Amino acid sequence: MMVDGLTLEVERLSCDYGDRRALDAISVAFKKGLFTAIVGPNGSGKTTLLKALTRVITPLGGAIFLNGKDVVRFSRRELARLMAVVPQEASHAFAFTALEVVLMGRTPHLGRFEFESARDMEVARDAMERTNVWCFKDRPVTELSGGEKQRVIIAQALAQEPKALLLDEPTLHLDLSHQLDLMNLFKRLNYEGLTVVAVLHDLNLAAYYADVIALVKEGRLIDAGVVEETLTPLKIKEIFGADVLVDEHPATGRPHVTVLPLGVNGSGNGQSPGGAS
């Protein structure tokens, strides 16, 4: 099943969060079919960017284009058919079953008085099988573990049949094996054509899974490009203020970031952390 991905372009986008400037005329593009990781320190505007992309918040200025069309010219329902979001953690006020939660992902495809058809059920089932949650479709989500809940929400996002998947640190609250399961799933979805934009905390997950890294700090884009050019000790120092060693991971062959304790100089790949005192 191939999906024709979505290209998301952000142009000089500014957003306020309370009295703080969260995004400061940021421009960045997430190309069709690529897996882009957004990396940056806490409070750098990563989550705000995802909220602005899905129009949960209204930006002060700037523009967003989806496949070249201004985002304000889409209805909310149209947007929900193009982009689906996986948050850090889902909240459930009521004990909906896993299947009911996933079927809510069909909302943007259904008319006000329309009920889910066999086709909607089919889409929900496929989504649930991909995330391995069909086996507990009738269990209340409130009784599921954190990892299971997260997989249900991912299935809901897939049931929207989006062209882009936006992830906001989707594995933050999960243990190691669940983290990898989900990241592998996202990568597979990406291979099938889905554009993936992921806010990631773990630089090594980003290095291993992403095609492109967007480095963000204080609401601005510092740099964007392939992993080898963006996850360098110099740039990481600039963004996070930490000295790191970047070498090639012996097993994956991808860049590997190790945070160095104070006063240790890294020299992996012949690079040394710039400006270390």
Place this chain on the structure above:
Amino acid sequence: MKAGEHVREIEYAVASRRRRYAPILLLAVALLAGLTIASAFGAVNIPIRSVIRFLTEAPPAEASTDAFIFWQVRLPRVVLGALVGASLALAGVILQGLFKNPMAEPYVVGVSFGGALGASIVILFGGAAGYFRFFGVPGAAIAGAFATTFLVYRIARVGSRVPISTLILSGVAISSFMSAVISLMMALKSTDLNNLIFWLMGGLSARNWNHVLMVLPFMAAGFPLAMAYARDLNAVSLGDEKAYQLGIDVENTKRILIAASAMLAGAAVSVSGLIGFVGLIIPHVVRLIIGPDHRLLMPCSALAGALFLVFADTLARLILVPQELPVGIVTALFGAPFFIYLLRSGKRSLA
């Protein structure tokens, strides 16, 4: 083999979701039976056989006392009880969904008091009887309920959710304030106080077809409005952000649903005063049985709420024959302990 199994499982899943609509039918039948039986009991008991005869005879031929009591006293009261019960239960469902808190309810939240304040203003200062006053009382009650719901939501919410602690505290504060204003107005204008006090206690005695007519348009508008946004409410219960990302216009949905719940709760208050806990008990029990899907929860709660209030009002008529108890006392006797039970059992997960 695998594919056939797949198709069968999907068909089964679709069919089992359709089958869930059986409870609506079941409750509707139960309500009809309940209405019939309840019309038989009161200070004067009418044989059920007569009740059925009255209802099925095409032209009401009989001019007996029983027939008069049935048509002019009992039936309007029972029908009004069903309308009020349905409205309060549905208003409870809506508030719980919007506040993402299963303890919300028109009475607990203070919305009923807002409605009572609105209605009191028109009752005390509304001038002579007439069309203006006839629809002015429920109209003002609805306006009061609407304003109060917004107020509570603004005061009590944390993020997109209204936690129990702030919900109940703000409910207490708002109810006390509204009651104080009503008392103040009554002190200023000391006529016809007995009626007003009795109305505030929440009762259905001495209600006639005029009362049914007075609230019917508002309730008839509130029900379909709420139902039209049932699925949106499902999405909103996942959080505002998620609801936006599922394509819902969250702010608009909230405004419409608050208007619908105010219409229902306000109209109910304007004819029957302060009847508490129907909107708490009913949605909770119904949710336990059929699940939280609002497309099903709304109609089922409305029917169950109607049945419950008709039952409670029948008790209110029978406990102290020939005297009557305000039905608000009966619902509070059931509801307040239930409320405490919910508070204790949900303390960990809901706070």
